[in-house]
Amino acid sequence: MSGEPGIPPESSSNRGPRRARFAALGWGLFMLLLTSWPRLPEVPYLSNVPNVDRFVHFGLYAVEGFLLYLGIAWPGRRRFSLARVAALAGLMAVWAVADEVHQAWIPGRSTEAGDVAADVLGATAGAAAASALVGRRRTGTLAETGRETIRPRAGG
Numbered sequence: 001m002s003g004e005p006g007i008p009p010e011s012s013s014n015r016g017p018r019r020a021r022f023a024a025l026g027w028g029l030f031m032l033l034l035t036s037w038p039r040l041p042e043v044p045y046l047s048n049v050p051n052v053d054r055f056v057h058f059g060l061y062a063v064e065g066f067l068l069y070l071g072i073a074w075p076g077r078r079r080f081s082l083a084r085v086a087a088l089a090g091l092m093a094v095w096a097v098a099d100e101v102h103q104a105w106i107p108g109r110s111t112e113a114g115d116v117a118a119d120v121l122g123a124t125a126g127a128a129a130a131s132a133l134v135g136r137r138r139t140g141t142l143a144e145t146g147r148e149t150i151r152p153r154a155g156g
Contacts, residue, residue, distance in 0.1 A: 020071035027064050034060070035099050039108035057115050058122035065092055065126030070134070080135030085127045092123030 034040075046052050069088055074081070096119035103109040 061122035065123035069130035
């Protein structure tokens with residue numbers, strides 16, 4: 001809450017997307033750090049699993065897709081939207097390709113189309129999960145069931 005006159009206090013409806021934006025930025029920087037690391041250390045047991053790298057890519061991009069979806073101020077009603085998921089998947093596809101191209105200049109790293117595919121699938125899954133979550137959070141009721149949800153009281 002702002003103590004200065006003329007500046008309205010931050011509404012609780014703006015805090016969620018704002019937090020998601022900061023979290024998405026932090027997670028994106030974490031991903032950039034990971035992909036800029038020349039030779040990632042071997043992880044006992046996991047390094048022996050075939051294509052474990054693809055699962056890691058999927059998970060990293062799923063988190064980013066989820067956070068970005070929640071952080072974007074989408075126009076219109078808050079509901080599940082395949083078009084919004086597809087738009088975010090397209091954006092993340094560009095990011096994934098740029099990330100793989102960036103890795104071409106990092107010693108010990110390589111560019112792989114399979115990584116891009118895992119990245120895009122992960123981002124799509126994360127965005128779809130966030131869209132489904134937003135779609136279930138209609139004012140006071142669950143969209144599919146019509147049951148009342150429990151909302152915390154204002155100010156407490």
